[in-house]
Amino acid sequence: MxxxxxxxxxxxxxxxxxxxxxxxxxxxxxxxxxxxxxxxxxxxxxxxxxxxxxxxxxxxxxxxxxxxxxxxxxxxxxxxxxxxxxxxxxxxxxxxxxxxxxxxxxxxxxxxxxxxxALGEMWKGAARGKANLVFVTLGTGVGGGIILNGEVLNGTHSSGGEIGHIPVQSEEQRICGCGNINCLETYSSANGLLKTMSLLDEKKQLTKDGFTTIDVFDWLKEGNALAEQAVQKTVTHLGFALAGIMNTIDVEEIVVGGGLSEAGDLLLEPLKTVIDRHVFPEIRGNYGVKKAELGNDAGIYGAVxxxxxxxxxxxxx
Amino acid sequence: MxxxxxxxxxxxxxxxxxxxxxxxxxxxxxxxxxxxxxxxxxxxxxxxxxxxxxxxxxxxxxxxxxxxxxxxxxxxxxxxxxxxxxxxxxxxxxxxxxxxxxxxxxxxxxxxxxxxxALGEMWKGAARGKANLVFVTLGTGVGGGIILNGEVLNGTHSSGGEIGHIPVQSEEQRICGCGNINCLETYSSANGLLKTMSLLDEKKQLTKDGFTTIDVFDWLKEGNALAEQAVQKTVTHLGFALAGIMNTIDVEEIVVGGGLSEAGDLLLEPLKTVIDRHVFPEIRGNYGVKKAELGNDAGIYGAVxxxxxxxxxxxxx
The missing domain is CATH 3.30.420.40 (ATPase, nucleotide binding domain)
Known part of the structure; x- marks a missing residue:
């Protein structure tokens, strides 16, 4: 046995x-x-x-x-x-x-x-067979994990893969839970998307009190321009950060997990477009952007x- | 012998x-x-x-x-x-x-x-005794090298450390030699600084035809506001990128080389301020930003x- x-x-x-x-x-x-x-x-x-x-x-x-x-x-x-x-x-x-x-x-x-x-997705999920990848999880916040040569990059101060805290250049001032301003997760997490949608929908035509990211993607499917702008802003900030990561550590695959990834191609397709526009020419066409496959089990697989x-x-x- | x-x-x-x-x-x-x-x-x-x-x-x-x-x-x-x-x-x-x-x-x-x-600076230069670092060189373009556990991160497509091609969010559209738009090096290289200074000095009060980055730093020393803005823009884009790198790979030290680094603290001090504002709290206060020490010999040392x-x-x- x-x-x-x-x-x-x-x-x-x-x-x-x-x-x-x-x-x-x-x-x-x-x-x-x-x-x-x-x-x-x-x-x-x-x-x-x-x-x-x-x-x-x-x-x-x-x-x-x-x-x-x-x-x-x-x-x-x-x-x-x-x-x-x-x-x-x-x-x-x-x-x-x-x-x-x-x-x-x-x-x-x-x-x-x-x-x-990240390790779980490499072992049994979307990045099977790869040894170099970026995993990003879009939930309440934005989490991340970097795998190089099959091993986690833990970092000198145990802060390797803190992708959610890559700073974003913006006219806005969004305060992050970590204390910094305009961290990626204040824009590209589920909460970030909700905030962006609220700000865009100034007249509260759609958002009133209480709406979810599922609502935003439903409005997007219906062709609502504000929802489209909100999602575009979310993926633009995320795509710039991920393209920057690719040009720095040049891995084989980007795996996107967490609640927002459930939107599937509505999120991934515009995200791929942004990343592709900004990755280094040698990388373009030679890497993958995939939805995570293991959901809540990824962490258990990876721990083992x-x-x-x-x-x-x-x-x- | x-x-x-x-x-x-x-x-x-x-x-x-x-x-x-x-x-x-x-x-x-x-x-x-x-x-x-x-x-x-x-x-x-x-x-x-x-x-x-x-x-x-x-x-x-x-x-x-x-x-x-x-x-x-x-x-x-x-x-x-x-x-x-x-x-x-x-x-x-x-x-x-x-x-x-x-x-x-x-x-x-x-x-x-x-x-x-990058290896040269680790062996005999500004990063002696460190095994994890980012080296960035600010010359005609922006080059970079990442060292993790004492070894170069070459990348899956030989594009590891292409820091100069991290995308920058900007209202401008600067075309990079690589074909992409708004790569970091179009803003934070020597050429990027010259371009920024030219654009800011609309009335050509200072720049006329022919000026160097040394001129820009001289004007800065004299208290010229346009030169200050130009340098600030240069270090802001660079600082955001470097803070993002730190939050991703969490190394011990950032070493800055190349022609622009000859400006010394006029460049490094405002750069440190930007990076420090955006690194993850666990990292803040626990990493270094240093000027490269080996100049043109760095590559020879590192090759060996x-x-x-x-x-x-x-x-x-």
Whole structure:
């Protein structure tokens, strides 16, 4: 029987678990609520309990489980042991790796959730067979992960792939959650698109109170000019940033995930047009822009893949 | 006696040579004119002749020379054997590595000249002791090199580090030599600064015909508002691009070289201010922006260093 690993994706509202073998087959999935009380200090024990109850104490046993990969919504320290900060969870320098390893007696790899999703898409999703890619996720914010030669670019200050915080030149002044002004995610996230649509629809003909990005794309399909402008602005800022990234690190593929990517070609086609106009001639025509394929499972796959590859290069940790 | 290497930097007007030992000591430097007639087809033989005449046939002999590193003004093929294109030289798919190796019976490493300069600054210049950096050179155009974990990021299409072609959002339409519109180098190179100054000085009070970037910085020192605006625009576009790069690949240091960097703090201080405003909070205060130290020798040092490190990782080629 193939050796198995536990993949975990810690989010602000729930924590997803999966039992996955080394070929990527999922044999079990479950989840628990994220308990953020007391600065999220109960989360590690909740994870340990969830694994003990669902697997280790059950018939699945530990004997075939070789390790655990955990995707976390925040940067990981250079030595791979601490979650430096996870605002959504209340964490600051949380020694998650050692706590889990000590209790479960299984080796643990931590990585940032966007990096995990990037690895997942490379292993089992839209970027199968590629070793160099940019993953960008367009949700509430804009997250990103860079993979070079099959490995996550974590960065000197654990800030590699913070694509959402590439600055945008604009007449506007949008304040980002990070404290900076005019970060890409203030324009090209779901929230950014909503904001842009609100500003364009000055007379509140469409937006009134309460509308979603799905509404915006529906209005676009109906031929509404304001919705078209709003989407165009969203993809223009994103496309400039991605073309700039391509001309800097020159990877094979761009994978776009997150809620906004559900709009499919309504988002991807104008985005490709912008990127294509601004990539270096040697790159044009020789790279791909694809929709992510794994949805919410990308992080779980990637966390496990990170564990697998870390075992293959033990000296690099 | 320490083993020696030959470092070569091929430019559009001259080809620089140096005899350098493995510790980076230069024992001899010379140069020849670049003969671009017949699509630069005479250049390889001119290089071979220059090496034979100056070294191999002389008292320096070949016995201590272990290899040759060559920086070239164009992209290198993935297998490291061809210069894919070098517009200034007239080259297209020039098999420079094999030609030189065959004639001189010495191993040769080729690399892009901006990448060579980046490695040189890491080995012996402004980024000594760092393994992760961005090098940007502000000359006629804007060149760049990315070093991650001590190695050049060459890219999937040999276009890694083409920082000068990151697109800039602007009301203007400046056509770049690469064919794209509003590439960074149309704003933040020496030529870009001259263009900006000309456009700002509508009444030709200062610029008339013929002025240099040195003039612009002199006017800035004298407190001229137009020169200040021109320099500010130059550093703003560059600073946005560099902050975006930092938030993507999160390196330790930015090294700025090329003619414009000779302006020193008049350029670097406002540049630092822009970058600092837009880097991710985790990075702010934890990275450096430095002026390049090796000037025209950076490429020679880097070419030799590339040869040295390639020998240490022979399986990666």
């Amino acid at each position: 193939a050796k198995k690993m536990i993949g975990i994706d810690i989010g602000g509202t729930e924590i997803k678990f999966a039992l996955i073998d080394v070929y990527g087959n999922i044999s079990k999935k479950w989840k628990i609520k994220t308990e953020t009380a007391d600065n999220g200090n109960h989360i590690p024990n909740a994870i340990i309990r969830a694994i003990n109850e669902e697997i280790l104490n059950g018939t699945d046993g530990t004997k075939d489980i070789i390790g655990i990969g955990i995707g976390v919504p925040g940067p990981i320290s250079q030595n791979g042991e601490l979650v430096v900060k996870a605002v959504n969870l209340g964490w600051s320098d949380m020694p998650l790796k050692l706590v889990i390893e000590k209790e479960l007696q299984l080796p643990v790899i931590l990585l940032n959730d966007a990096n995990a999703a 893949y990170a564990y697998l590859t870390a075992q293959q290069h033990p000296n690099e940790r | 320490a083993k020696k290497m030959i470092g070569i930097d091929i430019g559009g007007t001259e080809i620089k040579f140096a005899l350098i030992d493995v510790y980076g000591n230069i024992s001899k430097k010379w140069k020849i004119k670049t003969e671009t007639a017949d699509n630069g087809n005479h250049i390889p033989n001119a290089i071979i002749r220059a090496i034979n005449e100056e070294i191999l046939n002389g008292t320096d002999g070949t016995k201590d020379i272990i290899g040759i590193g060559i920086g070239v003004p164009g992209p290198i093929s993935q297998n490291g054997e061809l210069v894919v294109k070098a517009v200034n030289l007239g080259w297209s798919d020039m098999p420079l590595k094999l030609v030189i190796e065959k004639e001189l019976q010495l191993p040769v490493i080729l690399l892009n000249d901006a990448n060579a300069a 260093y590339a040869y040295l490190t390639a020998q240490q990782h022979p399986n990666e080629r």
